[in-house]
Amino acid sequence: MHIDLIEDMDTFSRLRENWDEVYDSDPYATLFLSWTWLLSWLEKLSTPWIVLAxxxxxxxxxxVAFFPLRIDTRIDGEGxxxxxxxxxxxxxxxYCGLISIPDFESDAITAFAQQIKRLNWTDFVLGNFSGSDARFTKLVSCFSQSKFTISQMDRVNKTDQVDNALCPYVELPDDWDTYLETLSANTRQKLRRLLRVVDANxxxxxxxxxxxxxxxxxDTLLRFWEIKWRPRKGKLTDSLVRAHRAMLSRSFDRGLLFLPTLWAGDRPLAALAILVDERKKSFLFYITGRDxxxxxxQPGLILHGHSIRYAISCGMKRYDFLRGNERYKYSFGVNERRLHCYVVATRSGRNLGGRLDVRAIADALKEATDLHQEGKIDQAARAYRQILxxxxxxxxxxHxxxxxxxxxxxxxxxxxxxKLLTRxxxxxxxxxxxxxxxxxxxxxFLEAANAYREVIRLQPAVPDIFSKLVNVLFKAGRIEDARQALMTSYGVGSTGAEGGASFSIH
Incomplete structure (x- = not known):
């Protein structure tokens, strides 16, 4: 297998037909690995990304296979x-991971792993990796335990004990009544009664x-969501709201968002954001907010019931509740699957190859600059050296x-x-x-004078630059040159344009 690295939007944009072919053939592919969703995500991503092809x-x-990745930069307390x-x-x-034509999956994964080991990283974070156990096992088996550690991430929320590695979903039949027969009698009766109320205008x-x-x-959805989650998420809430809005807005623009809102008169009660995968015939429930x-x-029960019924009417085959085994999801007759959430880390605790990834140098420079501005000089110096x-x-x-x-x-x-910067x-x-x-x-002093002379040539309006030049010339014993520089600073020299002096320094 040969691996190409796709690193720019123009090249990625030209992959659509090929990408869709691989996506359609992969039984584990989900919307978040579709060309359409990734296009809107990658073009706004603030950190470097690559696609292994x-x-x-x-x-x-x-x-025959694609593996989209991103490169994050972090800095420890020592810089x-x-x-x-x-x-x-x-x-x-x-859901994250890779997509592959099934016949080529094993060879492609081996080739992906070999390429990944040639990149510069400390942690390879396989978060929310979606796919078969065999696919995941094949990937991690390529990382020798003599050089790497492999550890599982804890996805259980400590506050409510929700396991965010468990993903409930419903396999949808061809009609609504058949679906209702898969539910408990109590839930079936509730849904019929509540939806009749809504349908009756x-x-x-x-x-x-x-x-x-x-x-x-x-706005309605995210306002409700913010009210519920701000007490738990604190300052992070604002950035999450912005991120949700941006992603969902772009998804709507690309025809990927179904957003039903329940009203009582003119009062909004609840809303759901559901991502739509026409290629895989799936509705993916992403986020909700309610008054x-x-x-x-129950607004949630009404909206999910309505959305499942609507999905069936549109020919959808799956209603996916995505991550989290919240109890209410199980009233809808779900199955569940588990995501793979692991970290492959270098045993040395340092980047492979002993250097930073060149694609992330801009992010590394920001981290170093932040330390510098905070007065953490030793740490900043260490970070600058790593960059260089x-x-x-x-x-x-x-600089x-x-x-x-x-x-x-x-x-x-x-x-x-x-000196290197001047060149x-x-x-x-x-x-x-x-x-x-x-x-x-x-x-x-003579080297300083030559440098100040270049400043004057490039920008004679720099404050005190003539004074600096005159000062170092006096210190160097170049009295006549200093006198000429002083005269030039007052515009009485015979030098011509831009106030530059006529003397040279050797």
């Missing part, structure tokens, strides 16, 4: 940076979001690490940083200014 070696044929390799849909997708009604109403309907002060008929070990010509790291070194008084090392940023004055300051601090 497998094809038969020596063949120009289409790809040591590392990378985590995660499923691409992490933090939004309830009483005070209760259910609307489906349209292009004109979806923004308002999402916790409403004391009437991977990317020796990273301008941001050279900030150089400043850190200069502030520490290590002007010899700072000078090396700034890389030929059109900006700042590296020359920093170089001049470090040279001046070391008593290298």
């Amino acid at each position: 497998a094809k038969r070696s020596g063949s120009d044929a289409h790809y 040591r940076l590392s990378n985590d390799l995660r499923m691409a849909g992490s933090h939004a997708a309830d 009483s005070d209760y009604r259910i609307t489906h979001a349209t292009a004109d109403t979806v923004a308002t309907d999402l 916790e002060e409403f004391a009437g008929p 070990e991977t990317d020796p010509r990273n301008e941001g790291a050279l 900030r690490y150089g400043q850190l070194l200069a502030r520490r008084g290590d002007h010899v090392a700072a000078k090396r940083m700034f 890389m940023r030929t059109d900006t004055y700042k590296p020359w200014l920093l170089l001049g300051q470090s040279c001046e601090a070391m008593g290298q």
Whole structure:
């Protein structure tokens, strides 16, 4: 098997026909691994991503398997940076993993694992990995226990004991009455009675979001959701609401969202966000919100019953409650499956290859800069060094690490940083200014003068730059040159444009 790395949206966009072919053939594929859902997710993802694409070696044929991944960056209390390799849909997708044409699955997984071991990471996080036990076992067996540890993640919520690795779902029959016969007599009677009330055009009604109403309907859903979950999730709530809104809005735009809202007159009572997979004929219940002060008929039961009935009428074959074994889900006659949630970690606790993933350097630089700004100088210095070990010509790291070194008084090392920057940023004055300051601090006055001269050439309006030049020239004993520089600063030199002096320094 040959593996290509897809790393840009243009290439990913051209994969649709091939991707759909693999997706349709994979019995374990779910919406979160569809080309359509991933397209809207990857184009907004803030961290680097890659798609491993497998094809038969020596063949120009289409790809036979895909494995979408993302690269996160983390930093410990000592300033040591590392990378985590995660499923691409992490933090939004309830189901993650890979897709493959069944006949090529085993070979593709082996090839994927070999490629993954050539990447730079400390933890390979297999969160919410969906697929057969055989698929998961094949993947993790490729990671030798002599070099890696494999540990299971605890997905049980400590507050309510909900197991978020268990996923209830309903296999839908061809008609509503047949489905009702699979339920307990009590639930069957409740659903029939409650839905008759709604169908009778009483005070209760259910609307489906349209292009004109979806923004308002999402506001309703997320307002209810926020009220319920803010006491538990605290400050994280705001970012979760933003993330849910963004993902669900994009899903609606691509025809992937069914959003029913239950009303009592003009009062919204509850709403469901359900993702729609036409290719796999599935409804996937993603999130709900309801008016916790409403004391009437059960809004959740009504909306799920309505949505299951609607799904059957649309020819859907599965109603998936996604992650979490909350008790209420089991009244709908569900089966369940378990996700694989494990972490493969390097035994060394460091990135494979001893370096950061170059794709995540921008994220690493942000982490280092945050430490620097917080005054955690030793940690920031360690992080900058790691970045430069991977990317020796990273301008941001050279600039900030150089400043850190200069502030520490290590002007010899700072000078090396700034000198390299002057060769890389030929059109900006700042590296020359920093170089001049470090040279001046070391008593290298002629080199400082040359650097300040370049600042003047590039940006003569820099405050006090002529004073700096005059000062180092005096210190170097270049009195006449200092006098000319002083005259030029007052516009009395004979130099011409931009106020540049006519002398040279050797």
